[in-house]
Amino acid sequence: MIDVSPGSVDIREKLNAIHLNVFYGSFQAIKDASLKMAAKTVTALIGPSGCGKSTFLRALNRMHDLTPGARVEGEVTLDGQDIYAPDADPVVIRHRIGMVFQRPNPFPKTIYENVAYGPKIHGERDKATLDATVERSLRQAALWDEVKDRLNRSALDLSGGQQQRMCIARVLAVEPEVILMDEPASALDPIATSKIEDLIGELKKEFSVVIVTHSMQQAARISEYTAFFHLGEIIEFGTTTNIFTRPREKKTEDYITGRFG
Amino acid sequence: MSDVPKTDNRSHRQGIGEATQVVASLWFSVGKETLSVISLQAAKSHRNERIAVNVLRGAAVFVIFAIAVLIVYLAFEGTKTFSVDKFPVWKFLFSSDYDPGNNLGGSAVFITGTLLVTGFAIVVGGPFGIAVGVFLSEVAPARMAQILKPAIELLVGIPSVVYGWLGLTLLVPFLRTHTSSPSGFGLAAAGIVLSIMILPTVISLSEDAFRSLPVSLREGSMALGSTRWQMITGVLLPSASSGLTVALILGIARAIGEALAVQMVIGNSSQFPRGIFAPTASLTTEIVIDMGGAPQGSFQEHVLFSMALLLLLIAMALILLVRFALRGRG
Numbered sequence: 001m002i003d004v005s006p007g008s009v010d011i012r013e014k015l016n017a018i019h020l021n022v023f024y025g026s027f028q029a030i031k032d033a034s035l036k037m038a039a040k041t042v043t044a045l046i047g048p049s050g051c052g053k054s055t056f057l058r059a060l061n062r063m064h065d066l067t068p069g070a071r072v073e074g075e076v077t078l079d080g081q082d083i084y085a086p087d088a089d090p091v092v093i094r095h096r097i098g099m100v101f102q103r104p105n106p107f108p109k110t111i112y113e114n115v116a117y118g119p120k121i122h123g124e125r126d127k128a129t130l131d132a133t134v135e136r137s138l139r140q141a142a143l144w145d146e147v148k149d150r151l152n153r154s155a156l157d158l159s160g161g162q163q164q165r166m167c168i169a170r171v172l173a174v175e176p177e178v179i180l181m182d183e184p185a186s187a188l189d190p191i192a193t194s195k196i197e198d199l200i201g202e203l204k205k206e207f208s209v210v211i212v213t214h215s216m217q218q219a220a221r222i223s224e225y226t227a228f229f230h231l232g233e234i235i236e237f238g239t240t241t242n243i244f245t246r247p248r249e250k251k252t253e254d255y256i257t258g259r260f261g
Numbered sequence: 262m263s264d265v266p267k268t269d270n271r272s273h274r275q276g277i278g279e280a281t282q283v284v285a286s287l288w289f290s291v292g293k294e295t296l297s298v299i300s301l302q303a304a305k306s307h308r309n310e311r312i313a314v315n316v317l318r319g320a321a322v323f324v325i326f327a328i329a330v331l332i333v334y335l336a337f338e339g340t341k342t343f344s345v346d347k348f349p350v351w352k353f354l355f356s357s358d359y360d361p362g363n364n365l366g367g368s369a370v371f372i373t374g375t376l377l378v379t380g381f382a383i384v385v386g387g388p389f390g391i392a393v394g395v396f397l398s399e400v401a402p403a404r405m406a407q408i409l410k411p412a413i414e415l416l417v418g419i420p421s422v423v424y425g426w427l428g429l430t431l432l433v434p435f436l437r438t439h440t441s442s443p444s445g446f447g448l449a450a451a452g453i454v455l456s457i458m459i460l461p462t463v464i465s466l467s468e469d470a471f472r473s474l475p476v477s478l479r480e481g482s483m484a485l486g487s488t489r490w491q492m493i494t495g496v497l498l499p500s501a502s503s504g505l506t507v508a509l510i511l512g513i514a515r516a517i518g519e520a521l522a523v524q525m526v527i528g529n530s531s532q533f534p535r536g537i538f539a540p541t542a543s544l545t546t547e548i549v550i551d552m553g554g555a556p557q558g559s560f561q562e563h564v565l566f567s568m569a570l571l572l573l574l575i576a577m578a579l580i581l582l583v584r585f586a587l588r589g590r591g
């Protein structure tokens with residue numbers, strides 16, 4: 001029998017959360033969570049609203065540094081190195097671990113400037129290289145054909161789904177090793193959603209993806225591994241197939257069968 | 262409109278003690294809408310409401326009337342230079358021959374003075390004020406910002422005579438000993454005093470402009486691996502541009518209308534400044550100095566009115582600019 005208890009699945013991990021606790025003031029939102037996230041695969045985080053999925057995700061690239069009152073304990077390693085080590089630079093970490101947010105957050109700039117922003121801040125000055133990066137990223141995000149004639153228009157004029165794909169392109173442009181996605185399709189229609197799912201399927205060939213989703217079907221379609229969160233704890237972790245067909249925990253089963261409550 | 266009726270109900274039940282609340286809620290809803298909502302209520306409150314509405318309408322009409330009278334009066338008196346005295350407008354604007362005793366009303370020196378001191382103030386005080394605004398919003402620890410922000414807003418209330426007095430006792434002697442300026446009075450002294458005077462306005466408004474930017478913009482930038490500095494210059498500054506424009510324009514408005522503090526340190530010499538430390542005069546300072554001695558109905562009085570009218574027109578143009586800048590933001 002395979003052991004699928006949290007943290008003990010045998011995978012070559014890219015990111016590894018070890019005994020992670022996250023506090024907002026005195027409220028503990030994540031309780032002793034350990035999770036290995038494999039290289040070049042998709043790991044889905046599922047669980048009821050408010051269980052701490054976003055909180056966990058944001059701990060993986062030190063986004064909590066920006067939230068007043070938030071505090072993280074424990075370790076998160078990227079290729080074996082602790083990103084919370086005193087000498088770890090959050091700027092470098094976030095360059096290597098990109099993030100796509102639940103709501104699209106385009107900068108009030110042109111589409112081109114949005115996508116070129118990342119490469120520029122990382123020192124790319126050459127116009128031809130930037131052009132190429134912008135095109136490659138937009139193609140990867142399945143947006144190029146829709147926007148290639150209006151790269152110099154404001155990104156705010158795009159539709160919600162287009163904005164979200166542009167935000168994904170913006171992250172791809174800095175070529176991170178890991179991409180964290182917090183319900184990237186929650187505000188999108190089925191067509192845009194399936195485009196993004198296709199995109200994630202492409203992305204895992206090069207990147208490691210950790211994705212929060214509320215949709216069981218989506219988790220089942222796109223992920224190799226799934227972690228089930230409940231009240232700040234990781235209740236169960238395993239291959240997506242196992243989680244959805246042979247859950248070990250009663251809570252997991254209740255949740256995926258929709259009998260939760 | 263949604264919460265107005267609620268407020269009204271409560272106010273009626275609690276009586277006159279809550280009168281301020283009635284006033285506040287009515288202030289935003291003078292007009293038919295309020296009346297139609299109120300008409301569903303008891304007759305007594307209906308009557309009270311009507312009276313209150315009419316009192317407020319009266320106050321509004323009075324204020325609008327007063328402002329209109331002021332503008333018409335200024336426009337009437339301010340154009341006499343050109344209509345009664347037949348002094349050409351272009352000479353008023355572009356000639357520097359100013360000798361009202363001999364029917365010469367060329368005000369170019371004062372106009373230039375106003376533009377120069379205001380320009381000085383905004384070029385020095387503007388970037389500095391925006392920088393402090395960025396600091397308070399993005400860099401300073403929350404506690405520090407909480408203390409500093411109200412402190413800076415208090416500075417807006419310092420009377421201009423105090424700024425002028427400090428300029429006179431500290432700045433002018435400093436410039437006298439450390440620069441080529443023989444007296445210390447002049448353009449630079451006025452410009453520096455004004456730079457400091459506009460700082461609270463610019464700081465406070467630019468801080469607001471930054472604070473009103475959504476967290477998602479900051480997170481979006483940081484999640485791409487930007488430094489805080491890159492986030493500020495690359496994302497926040499351009500995103501806040503309309504708010505910052507407003508901060509600068511209102512700074513300019515404050516600088517352009519300031520008379521007393523400028524008059525105390527500018528040197529008040531009716532000539533173009535021969536350098537940044539040389540004395541000159543501005544529209545406001547010239548009005549302050551000459552208005553007492555100008556005989557009623559004289560050419561000199563007319564010219565001073567024309568200067569005042571010009572200031573009014575500039576102020577109105579600035580307000581329009583603010584509206585225009587604000588329209589750009591969502």
Ligand SMILES: Nc1ncnc2c1ncn2[C@@H]1O[C@H](COP(=O)(O)OP(=O)(O)OP(=O)(O)O)[C@@H](O)[C@H]1O
Nearest residue numbers: 024027029047048049050051052053054055056067
């Ligand atoms: N900035 C914050 N300050 C205080 N408490 C917070 C903060 N953000 C989240 N929380 C709390 O932490 C808990 C976990 O929130 P989190 O956003 O991680 O949940 P989630 O699983 O992502 O939920 P959802 O599916 O609705 O997005 C919740 O109880 C929430 O109220």
Ligand SMILES: [Mg+2]
Nearest residue numbers: 053054055182
């Ligand atoms: Mg969430």
